[in-house]
Amino acid sequence: MDEQRRAAVETWLRGASGDPALAIIGAVLLSGGAIQQNWAIDVEHRGSVEAWVLRTDNAATLAVSLPRAAEYRLLQAAQAAGVTVPEPLFLCEDATVAGAPFFVMRRVKGIAAGYRVVKSELLGGGRVALAEALGQELARIHSIRPPRPDLAFLGDAPADAARAFIAAQRAALDRQHAPRPAIEWGLRHLEREAPAPVPAVLTHNDFRTGNLMLDEQGVTAVLDWEFAAWGDGHADLGWLCAKCWRFGNLAQEAGGIGPRAALYAGYGGVDDASVRWWELAAHIRWAVIAVDQAARHISGTEPNLELALTGHIVPELELEILRMTGVPDA
Amino acid sequence: MHEQPDGAALLEAARGVLLEELLPHLPEGLRFAARMVANAMAIAAREARQDGDQQAKCLAAVAALTGPGDAPLAAFAKAIRAGGFDPGTPQHAAAAAALMDLARARCTVSAPKALAESPFRAAE
Numbered sequence: 214m215d216e217q218r219r220a221a222v223e224t225w226l227r228g229a230s231g232d233p234a235l236a237i238i239g240a241v242l243l244s245g246g247a248i249q250q251n252w253a254i255d256v257e258h259r260g261s262v263e264a265w266v267l268r269t270d271n272a273a274t275l276a277v278s279l280p281r282a283a284e285y286r287l288l289q290a291a292q293a294a295g296v297t298v299p300e301p302l303f304l305c306e307d308a309t310v311a312g313a314p315f316f317v318m319r320r321v322k323g324i325a326a327g328y329r330v331v332k333s334e335l336l337g338g339g340r341v342a343l344a345e346a347l348g349q350e351l352a353r354i355h356s357i358r359p360p361r362p363d364l365a366f367l368g369d370a371p372a373d374a375a376r377a378f379i380a381a382q383r384a385a386l387d388r389q390h391a392p393r394p395a396i397e398w399g400l401r402h403l404e405r406e407a408p409a410p411v412p413a414v415l416t417h418n419d420f421r422t423g424n425l426m427l428d429e430q431g432v433t434a435v436l437d438w439e440f441a442a443w444g445d446g447h448a449d450l451g452w453l454c455a456k457c458w459r460f461g462n463l464a465q466e467a468g469g470i471g472p473r474a475a476l477y478a479g480y481g482g483v484d485d486a487s488v489r490w491w492e493l494a495a496h497i498r499w500a501v502i503a504v505d506q507a508a509r510h511i512s513g514t515e516p517n518l519e520l521a522l523t524g525h526i527v528p529e530l531e532l533e534i535l536r537m538t539g540v541p542d543a
Numbered sequence: 544m545h546e547q548p549d550g551a552a553l554l555e556a557a558r559g560v561l562l563e564e565l566l567p568h569l570p571e572g573l574r575f576a577a578r579m580v581a582n583a584m585a586i587a588a589r590e591a592r593q594d595g596d597q598q599a600k601c602l603a604a605v606a607a608l609t610g611p612g613d614a615p616l617a618a619f620a621k622a623i624r625a626g627g628f629d630p631g632t633p634q635h636a637a638a639a640a641a642l643m644d645l646a647r648a649r650c651t652v653s654a655p656k657a658l659a660e661s662p663f664r665a666a667e
Contacts, residue, residue: 394620
């Protein structure tokens with residue numbers, strides 16, 4: 214963060230916090246991509262040093278400034294519902310202060326990296342306790358239901374989340390060039406087996422190992438709210454349980470972390486058949502995202518080896534989609 | 544025609560150098576990128592070695608299901624979406640088998656470990 218920007222943010226934070234002596238004494242870029250930046254900032258505030266995170270967009274991407282404000286309001290709603298999230302502190306929607314809107318939240322300690330999380334027997338008090346805790350977090354997220362004027366940016370809830378999902382995936386495939394018969398096969402299977410519509414709840418839509426900050430006591434933060442939407446809560450359970458998000462630890466069906474039964478027990482009132490439907494949907498969704506990511510590389514708009522390699526996850530997902538729909542393996 | 548070793552063999556040799564000689568000397572922050580490079584080289588080498596007959600066979604099986612036309616995969620995808628190969632249709636089992644062969648052929652290049660057992664088992 215250059216001096217000028219840091220001074221502008223500091224001045225704004227003094228006003229927002231009502232502390233004229235507030236001072237930013239350290240700022241380190243945690244992660245910066247083409248779109249977002251996350252800064253770890255240490256702040257002297259009312260006599261103590263506080264650890265915060267400043268989340269913003271690059272100035273070049275002002276068109277997507279709404280998501281930061283939206284994410285802040287989602288954090289507020291989640292916190293009010295008892296979900297463990299980084300405490301949202303301040304939102305600055307004025308792009309002239311730092312070049313783009315930003316918000317500040319409390320910094321959370323813990324481990325999120327998937328491959329480390331699934332290997333640990335100790336995180337969250339052990340696998341069973343942690344899977345239960347994840348079920349409880351999801352239940353709290355799903356206690357948020359429309360209508361919610363504070364979350365108006367989410368739009369109207371779909372009348373039938375399952376059929377809306379199928380339509381959205383097909384539309385995404387139609388935007389790409391290569392035909393995807395195996396993914397179509399999975400979608401058609403979903404269409405035949407679609408569960409009856411249920412009342413809409415807030416779904417996180419990326420609640421999986423890797424986006425969950427954990428320590429030995431439990432969940433320290435549910436992160437990455439940018440895909441949240443109104444939908445069927447079973448979608449979140451299916452996404453978490455999908456084999457492709459178990460980071461290789463297939464025996465622990467809840468995200469490679471713990472037993473499925475413990476997750477369900479923590480959540481309470483799970484329709485297992487519906488979760489299984491959304492688990493197949495999860496593999497399809499990830500395959501379609503991977504196709505889109507590779508296309509960003511292939512088209513030349515964003516040459517990037519990681520995006521390119523993501524495309525090569527698609528065949529493996531296709532194989533699993535076919536197996537899940539009962540196609541005999543050769 | 545081309546000089547030996549061929550492209551696939553060169554990629555494999557170069558990948559060995561990258562992983563065994565260079566990677567241990569890289570700072571932690573660059574190792575992820577180096578592993579991605581190694582992964583890309585492995586995929587490219589497998590693609591170069593893939594049996595062309597296998598692909599042709601897969602496509603011929605698809606073409607047999609969709610009938611004449613110059614874009615059998617697109618026709619196949621469209622027919623699946625429309626329910627043309629649903630359970631209970633005459634070609635359901637043949638379509639399922641063709642899809643499985645195709646997916647397996649694609650995994651031979653992109654994710655060979657997925658063929659042996661369940662996908663997603665390998666945590667690299």
